[in-house]
Amino acid sequence: MAKELLKGNEAIAEAAIRAGLEAYFGYPITPQTEVLEWMSRRMPELGRVFVQAESEVAAINMVYGAACTGARVMSTSSSPGVSLMMEGLSYIAGTEVPMVLVNVMRGGPGLGNIAPSQGDYNQAVHGGGHGDYHPIVLAPSSVQEAIDLVVLSFDLAEKYRTICMIVADGNIGQMMEPAELPEMRPVKRREWDWAVTGAEGRERRILTSIYIDPYDEEVTNLRLLKRWREIQKNEVRYKEYYLDDAEFVIIGFGTAGRVALSAVRAARAQGLKVGLLRPITLSPFPYQVVDELSRRVQAFLVVEMNSGQMLDDVLRAVQGRVPVEFYGRLGGVVPFPDEIADEIRRITSEKLTVTADPREAWYERLSARVN
């Protein structure tokens, strides 16, 4: 299929439809609303299910119910709406049913604003709903990658009976880029051995997240963990840029990652041996590649649109072998390439030391810039 000029949010919606999405439940919120808008037109047109629920809480519980029947199902929202969904997500995780959730993140906390942000990294990767579970979290940095990851997310969610989240931001949702959509796949319900589809003529199946006996819950948690360990082994994804001979490595995901690419190219043009690692799976995080890099490079610079949430995962992988520096913008501010270029100049020219928390020095630098 030929490339078309596609808006991120609309591309996400159409990619899900072509991947065989059977039911969509959601609630409008900027900067994600175009997904819902697209679904509201296309899903009924194709004879599939679209419901604009009365709230995000209702939407996620409709997703929960549909997922229990084995249908391909998704919701999309933006930060405050995703917070509302957290209870439902935990129930979905505990019930071990597959679903896809897209969070087009915006500035926060609270109502915040509608500008692009990466402030929900910890919520998506380390926190979220209550209890002991790990979702798969994918972070696209372009419209094409958003399309590809949406298609992948359904397969991953179903393969591991898990939640697959896609975290984008307002830039990716609102931007237009040439991209290629997949062919329309026919909707094809698989014969899952866990789905509740009416028990006539077969053994009854029960889907629940209630395990009153803690020993039963422990068995369930262990089963979740077993799947998570498989995911960690099989599903780590990232993209490398100029890493072969890199002495300094920038790490950034999504929009921050692509902004950093501009700065890395500018640094390369000046002869600096700088590369970029862009994690695509934030969960499972590419610990191993960071570990390996930390044994041959001089220093890292982590760039995020938050106060250093992924930074902790990088520090865990680097284990103090080399200095890790940090640069972040907050509250919906997107860094320009020249800010990251300044940081690259700084880390390649200053004598750096391994510090316990790179946020300390960054806090001073950002305060001086912002105040």
Place this chain on the structure above:
Amino acid sequence: MQKEIIIAGFGGQGVLFAGQVLAYAAMDSGKEVTWIPSYGPEMRGGTANCTVVIADEEIGSPLVRRPPAAIVLNLPSFDKYEPLIQPGGVLVVNSSMVDRPAQRDDITTIFIPANEMAEEIGDRRLLNMVAVGALLAMLPELTMEQVKAALKAHLPQRHQHLLKNNFEALDRGFEYARKALAQMPA
């Protein structure tokens, strides 16, 4: 090659569409391109802008602080973006909506009465295409033929009857800028 272009003005002046026309032309001629709007809580009559990045390789940031090229369709946009243009860059100013001269002498600034020129063609809404035409006279990355072909290919069927006037607006803008450039001291 990479070129960043900002187009700014009031909502309703066709700012976003002007950017999309450039983006389609870039895509159809095999280049990488990004188009990104300002998407705040905006409305008709408020400010609007979009950034178009055209490149040969994978595009990093879709936003730039200091573009080498811009179109400004009103005074607030002129005030905002004139200081930000890279030295040696180009700026198209809609002089119909601006009442002050240029303050920079290290960039090429074309003043073009886009509103009046659009009205002469018979449709005030063509002012964005007049300005795009003027920019094309200073934008080696895209040709007039590519932009016209993109308009023809991507304008919805119900708007195809507007092509003739859009082409005329592009041509008039281009000619105006070409003459203005010829009269500038070297």
